[in-house]
Amino acid sequence: MSKAWIETNTFHHSMFSDIGELVKAKEARGLSISLCLPTLNEEKTIAKEIVILKSELMSRYPLLDEIVVVDSGSTDKTLDIAETYGADTYIADKIFPWLEKCKGKGENLWKALYVTRGDIIVYLDADIKNIHPRFVYALVGPLLLNDTIKFSKAFYDRPIALDESKTLPSGGGRVTELVIRPLFSLFFPELAQILQPLSGEYAGYREVFEKISFPIGYGIETSMILDIYKMLGLYSMAQVDLDRRVHRNQSTRALGRMAFIIMKTFFDRIEKLGRITLAKELFDEMIQFVMVNNEYIPDVYRMELVERPPICEIDEYRKKFPPTDSS
Amino acid sequence: MAIQGNQISSFTETIKSMRDIIITNIVLTGQIPAPTFEEEQKAAMLLERFSIAGVDHCTTDGIGNPIGIIRGNDRQKPPIFVVAHLDTVSDKDVDHNYMVKKNTIVGPGVLDNSVGIGVLASLPDLFRGLGLSFDSDIVLAGVVRSIGKGNLEGIKFLLDHWKGPIRGAVCLEGHKLGRLSYGSEGLRRCEVECTVYPGPSLKHRYPPNAIIVLNEVINQILQMRFPLRPMTRVMIGIISGGLKHGNAARSARLGFEIQSDSPGMVKDVSDRISDILEGMAHEYRVNLKLKIISEQLPARLEFTHPLVKAALNCIKALRLEPVVIPSESELSAFLAKDIPAVTLGITYGEESSPPGLSKIRIDTMFRGIAQIVGVIKAIDSGVCDEQGVD
Numbered sequence: 107m108s109k110a111w112i113e114t115n116t117f118h119h120s121m122f123s124d125i126g127e128l129v130k131a132k133e134a135r136g137l138s139i140s141l142c143l144p145t146l147n148e149e150k151t152i153a154k155e156i157v158i159l160k161s162e163l164m165s166r167y168p169l170l171d172e173i174v175v176v177d178s179g180s181t182d183k184t185l186d187i188a189e190t191y192g193a194d195t196y197i198a199d200k201i202f203p204w205l206e207k208c209k210g211k212g213e214n215l216w217k218a219l220y221v222t223r224g225d226i227i228v229y230l231d232a233d234i235k236n237i238h239p240r241f242v243y244a245l246v247g248p249l250l251l252n253d254t255i256k257f258s259k260a261f262y263d264r265p266i267a268l269d270e271s272k273t274l275p276s277g278g279g280r281v282t283e284l285v286i287r288p289l290f291s292l293f294f295p296e297l298a299q300i301l302q303p304l305s306g307e308y309a310g311y312r313e314v315f316e317k318i319s320f321p322i323g324y325g326i327e328t329s330m331i332l333d334i335y336k337m338l339g340l341y342s343m344a345q346v347d348l349d350r351r352v353h354r355n356q357s358t359r360a361l362g363r364m365a366f367i368i369m370k371t372f373f374d375r376i377e378k379l380g381r382i383t384l385a386k387e388l389f390d391e392m393i394q395f396v397m398v399n400n401e402y403i404p405d406v407y408r409m410e411l412v413e414r415p416p417i418c419e420i421d422e423y424r425k426k427f428p429p430t431d432s433s
Numbered sequence: 434m435a436i437q438g439n440q441i442s443s444f445t446e447t448i449k450s451m452r453d454i455i456i457t458n459i460v461l462t463g464q465i466p467a468p469t470f471e472e473e474q475k476a477a478m479l480l481e482r483f484s485i486a487g488v489d490h491c492t493t494d495g496i497g498n499p500i501g502i503i504r505g506n507d508r509q510k511p512p513i514f515v516v517a518h519l520d521t522v523s524d525k526d527v528d529h530n531y532m533v534k535k536n537t538i539v540g541p542g543v544l545d546n547s548v549g550i551g552v553l554a555s556l557p558d559l560f561r562g563l564g565l566s567f568d569s570d571i572v573l574a575g576v577v578r579s580i581g582k583g584n585l586e587g588i589k590f591l592l593d594h595w596k597g598p599i600r601g602a603v604c605l606e607g608h609k610l611g612r613l614s615y616g617s618e619g620l621r622r623c624e625v626e627c628t629v630y631p632g633p634s635l636k637h638r639y640p641p642n643a644i645i646v647l648n649e650v651i652n653q654i655l656q657m658r659f660p661l662r663p664m665t666r667v668m669i670g671i672i673s674g675g676l677k678h679g680n681a682a683r684s685a686r687l688g689f690e691i692q693s694d695s696p697g698m699v700k701d702v703s704d705r706i707s708d709i710l711e712g713m714a715h716e717y718r719v720n721l722k723l724k725i726i727s728e729q730l731p732a733r734l735e736f737t738h739p740l741v742k743a744a745l746n747c748i749k750a751l752r753l754e755p756v757v758i759p760s761e762s763e764l765s766a767f768l769a770k771d772i773p774a775v776t777l778g779i780t781y782g783e784e785s786s787p788p789g790l791s792k793i794r795i796d797t798m799f800r801g802i803a804q805i806v807g808v809i810k811a812i813d814s815g816v817c818d819e820q821g822v823d
Contacts, residue, residue, distance in 0.1 A: 153533035
């Protein structure tokens with residue numbers, strides 16, 4: 107396993123805290139940056155994410171050019187609050203309305219590519235309790251200051267010191283450590299250097315995102331890494347230590363369902379890469395059990411792997427964002 | 434030059450247009466827990482906010498107060514202080530997650546006093562947005578070790594170590610809009626600890642119950658007669674004790690404050706309570722220990738003081754009803770050093786138990802901030818330059 111990547115492409119957010127310099131770099135390269143927040147019932151956290159990032163990274167420093175919320179159909183006040191605090195809001199189903207309706211984070215991220223206008227897109231989960239401007243500037247920093255990096259991903263916590271200036275976390279979340287890291291280690295040991303491959307905060311160039319397909323649900327983070335790895339190689343990616351992220355804790359059962367779809371996505375990708383051959387198609391149902399009246403009852407969730415194609419294959423998208431020489 | 438009433442009203446709209454900066458500062462500083470004596474992280478965040486706002490000089494003093502200084506135009510004029518206490522009553526293990534809604538912010542300590550700190554952090558940007566500059570340096574300080582056992586140590590340290598005169602001061606408190614404090618009562622904050630002699634003591638065939646003993650102490654305090662002038666009272670605020678429902682309490686604790694307009698009365702009442710405790714300790718054969726947690730002397734500005742008048746004018750210009758109440762906070766430290774000062778409330782809100790549900794209103798805080806700016810400008814125009822504290 108190459109050790110060089112983790113040393114050269116791992117950063118700490120403090121390395122990008124001179125936001126004025128980032129703005130200069132952005133302007134010198136004639137780039138624009140969009141922030142996308144995918145939402146589903148996030149009224150408790152959405153306002154402060156918008157307010158803080160707009161105040162610090164649009165009003166104080168013109169690093170961001172727009173903040174866009176793409177919603178999966180919230181039944182609470184998420185969209186109302188987001189509009190109040192000045193975000194551009196979209197309902198996912200109303201973007202490309204002629205397509206079959208799908209619900210999921212990946213769907214929102216994919217459709218955001220059409221409604222945003224930035225050359226760089228920053229995706230942040232909308233449930234970050236301890237939101238801070240570093241969540242954005244630290245992700246765009248490597249993209250703006252390094253020509254070879256096209257995609258950057260967040261990681262958090264820092265109990266293990268790598269050297270005097272860098273620290274590493276002891277691990278990601280439960281699904282990362284029990285599912286994705288073993289799979290990466292088995293098939294792509296290089297990718298095991300990505301400390302939290304499932305983190306929901308990342309940024310990248312439009313020209314990269316528009317060429318990869320997006321699973322509509324939880325598999326999006328896994329597929330994105332594998333597809334960018336295949337398309338541009340490991341050194342096109344970076345990871346940034348954001349110190350600490352506080353968000354909702356999920357039950358083990360919910361994480362089990364997340365693991366199911368992530369594994370499905372992973373097997374789909376490695377089969378396409380020719381690394382394995384499945385003798386039979388994988389099943390689409392996750393079976394869990396609950397105890398009702400002293401009896402174990404199966405609780406079955408159907409989760410198909412549905413993907414949107416690379417958005418550059420959609421005519422409307424190509425009209426709005428015509429292919430360029432570089433793309 | 435003093436600010437006119439209609440100018441203060443016009444401030445409100447500009448301040449409202451800077452809503453995002455103010456909310457950002459309230460959330461970024463308020464989400465960091467800062468129980469008294471553990472304010473370092475929050476102090477660092479406030480300094481970061483001062484620095485990002487381009488404050489000329491940012492520093493921390495010897496006790497840990499984060500301080501930002503905006504340089505004035507006239508080096509001859511003494512500085513104006515604007516302070517807010519940094520510590521909150523919530524413990525570190527409380528989830529300090531703030532929820533911003535359409536017109537409220539909800540979270541631990543937001544009313545007392547994250548909104549004060551957030552506004553303090555926003556003042557440099559607000560002054561710039563309003564196009565204001567000052568002759569005096571403006572010293573912005575988030576003061577540590579203020580509440581409870583902190584006993585105003587942070588502000589006392591800051592004032593004790595400040596070299597040179599101070600022109601005047603404004604203290605920021607979250608609650609409530611229209612509040613004007615220009616005097617502080619004499620105060621002695623005390624704790625009585627009752628412990629029953631431990632072990633199989635020969636002293637007690639039937640050991641007394643510490644809670645019952647303190648109950649008797651309360652009864653005797655309630656029987657004391659206090660004058661209306663100078664106003665004097667004992668406020669019983671905290672009682673705790675015991676371990677199990679079925680066991681007599683071996684220890685219990687009572688917290689109270691003696692409040693009076695007269696320092697002599699504070700001491701007199703304190704002495705009388707000490708006598709009560711001595712007698713009861715003897716009668717019940719228990720330990721009754723009186724501990725003074727904090728103390729302050731009464732001090733006030735006259736109602737006719739130009740600073741008070743200027744503050745009232747600002748409040749009235751914003752069509753607010755002034756609510757005059759005494760203050761126990763930083764104000765007393767300024768007044769004790771003959772520095773003219775007032776405490777102003779910023780907005781409406783509610784404290785709650787559990788503390789996670791404390792809240793402030795957003796729409797009303799813009800007028801609260803406008804009055805603060807108006808009073809700072811009034812001090813800069815000289816309302817504190819002639820008359821001292823009585």
